[in-house]
Amino acid sequence: MSLSLKQRVLIAEDEPGIADTLQYVLRSDGFEPVWCATAQEALAQFQAAPPAIAILDIGLPDMNGFELFKRLQSMSRASGGPDVPMLFLTARNDEIDRVVGLELGADDYIAKPFSPRELVARVRTILRRSGGSALAGAAATPAPPAAPPAAAAPTPFVLDAERMQIRYYGRLLELSRYEYGLLRLMIQRPGRVFTREELLQLVWDDASDSFDRTVDAHIKTLRAKLREVAPGIEPIRTLRGTGYALNEELPAQAQ
Structure with a gap:
């Protein structure tokens, strides 16, 4: 570039x-x-x-x-x-x-x-x-006339942090404590790749007593619950040997 x-x-x-x-x-x-x-x-x-x-x-x-x-x-x-x-x-x-x-x-x-x-x-x-934010030293350029707003696409995830609840395509998910923690972290940073070590440190109380396979097991059950709501969509990506990320095409909305 x-x-x-x-x-x-x-x-x-x-x-x-x-x-x-x-x-x-x-x-x-x-x-x-x-x-x-x-x-x-x-x-x-x-x-x-x-x-x-x-x-x-x-x-x-x-x-x-x-x-x-x-x-x-x-x-x-x-x-x-x-x-x-x-x-x-x-x-x-x-x-x-x-x-x-x-x-x-x-x-x-x-x-x-x-x-x-x-x-x-x-x-x-x-x-x-x-979107690149600001360019150093660049003069402000008038924006072109705005196009008519398109109809907003439905928001897959709605996070209610106060109630510790997450809705997926309008349906309330029945999540365990750690499933909620994993999904909450990922939908707050769509596209961000979290390693298994990071997920252990950020979600589990005592990461030293847990293992990478603990994360994998919870991701597996979490995916199954998401698949029940939307069978044709796989919102969580696996990066082999690295970790997991939420697809950026699935934005989250916080309440």
């Missing part, structure tokens, strides 16, 4: 070594990284020119990364433009950070230490899913 107007990537990371690696690999892949060592710097850079995507470390010296996420999200919405997608950097064993980040609405997370190439791949996937 040729980027004559490079997509800006805001990096909020206080460790220079990690920041240098991120800048190098992003720049090598055609992006324009903007490094900020503090949350205040990140807020100022974001205000000056919203990036295409932001990468936020949770442990910043002057502000919790979750608080920074919420402030950047508010600034993005106040500007009237699209939400800027964001990705969290977390410590490998901090499960609660990953859960909180996803529940806040982050587009993804990656655990330290991470593969720089994997991070760039995730950045590109997020941008592709979000």
Whole structure:
């Protein structure tokens, strides 16, 4: 992909070594990284020119990364433009950070230490899913006249988090605790590939006492329940040797 107007990537990371690696690999892949060592710097850079995507470390010296996420999200919405997608950097064993980040609405997370190439791949996937967000330095172009709205397609999944219920094509699913946790996680991030290890960490109480086959068994029963409602549709994709994802063609609606 040729980027004559490079997509800006805001990096909020206080460790220079990690920041240098991120800048190098992003720049090598055609992006324009903007490094900020503090949350205040990140807020100022974001205000000056919203990036295409932001990468936020949770442990910043002057502000919790979750608080920074919420402030950047508010600034993005106040500007009237699209939400800027964001990705969290977390410590490998901090499960609660990953859960909180996803529940806040982050587009993804990656655990330290991470593969720089994997991070760039995730950045590109997020941008592709979000439509590319903003291009750095690009002047705003008037939008063409809107076409008449098409009839909305039925929403397959409706999530009611307060009641811990999920409806599929209008029918309430009878789910076990872990089936609900698996499906809830996937429909909140359609298209996002979750490894078996991630699903164990994010859904099970004590992942150390569970095994990959536990995830496979619950996915199997979950698929059977979904198939009872819509026999001709397979909403959960298996990526052999990796994990599972919800088909992006099946959007979810939260209540």
